[in-house]
Amino acid sequence: MDISGNTIFIPGSTSGIGLALALELRARGNTVIIGGRRTELLREIATQHPGLDTVQIDTTDPASIDAAAKEVLATHPDLNVLVTMSGIMRVEDWHRPESFLASAESVVTTNVLGPIRLIAAFVEHLQTRPDATIMTVSSGLAFTPLKVTPSYNASKAAIHMLSESLxxxxxxxxxxxxxxxxxxxxxxxxxxxxxxxxxxxxxxxVSEVLNLIETQPDAREIQVERVKFLRYGEARGDYDQVVTAVNASDPHGD
Structure with a gap:
């Protein structure tokens, strides 16, 4: 993926990694469209950051995805990059179904079905562009589990294998x-x-991510240094020690 000259849609980018990445990609010479559920927040972001385009989208709703895709492609027919950023993380206790089932269903809908539906909405168009990218977002926890977030871990492992297969x-x-x-x-x-x-x-x-994209344009996985501890435990042969360390030292898995 080239670092500049793209037209990029990032649903789920009204805060956190998504918004920070959108702003930096815009600064690098890309046209960036951000998506989110709250129209008032989108208007606020557009006012604060002139040059960012916005579109309302709820990635848990297939009809909303379809409508947003039509809007984005109508206004930006040169779109060549989709970043499936939307995701949620929930702490769950799997001893009793009433404690986790609704949470798990919500996580899977957002983190797995959301990206699948987004890709389905854009993949035919992207194949018409001479140089296109689908950027998925998994996690270090796809490779090393954090015990308090089972559904999140599983959803990101699914995204990793989906990415490999696609x-x-x-x-x-x-x-x-x-x-x-x-x-x-x-x-x-x-x-x-x-x-x-x-x-x-x-x-x-975000700075490290953009540097990796710029210096490794043919990369398949973008891995900042911090994630490699989680990503390669099994390959190094210290997986059990990594799992123990992650679950003993930090409730957020780093």
Whole structure:
């Protein structure tokens, strides 16, 4: 993926990693459209950051995805990058179904069905562009589980394997599949995470991500240094020690 000259749609980017990434990509010479559920927040962001385009979208709602896709493609027919940023994380207790079932269903709907439906809405168009990218967003927790977030871990493992599979299927097209694998980052994904000293500062994370995209344009996975501890435990042969460390030292998995 080139670092500039793209037209990029990032649903789920009204805060956290998504918004920070959108702003930096815009600064690097890309046209960026951000998506979110709250129209008043989108208007506020557009006012604060002239040059960012916005579209209302609820990635848990198939009809909303379809409507947003039509709007984005009508106004930006040169769209060549989709970033499936939307995601939620929930702490769950799986001892009793009443404690986790609704949460798990919500996580899977947002984190797995959302990206699948987004890709379905844009994949035909992206194949018409000479150089296109689908950027999925998994997590270091796709490879090392945090015990208090089972559904989140599983959803991100699903995104990792989906990314691997799509890369194989779309190899005969102009569409590249790039997987972003964040570690714990200082955002509001979980309560208290924005102030967690063990999490990577947001600006530092985004800067490292953009540097990797720029210096490794043919990369398949974007891995900042902090995530490699989680990503490669099994390959290194210290998976059990990594699992123990993650679940003993930091409730947010870093």
């Amino acid at each position: 890369r194989l299927q779309l190899a005969d097209t102009s569409v590249k599949v790039l997987e972003l694998e964040p570690p714990s980052v200082q955002t509001d994904l979980l309560p208290g995470q924005a102030d967690n000293d063990h999490a990577q500062p947001l600006a530092e994370f």
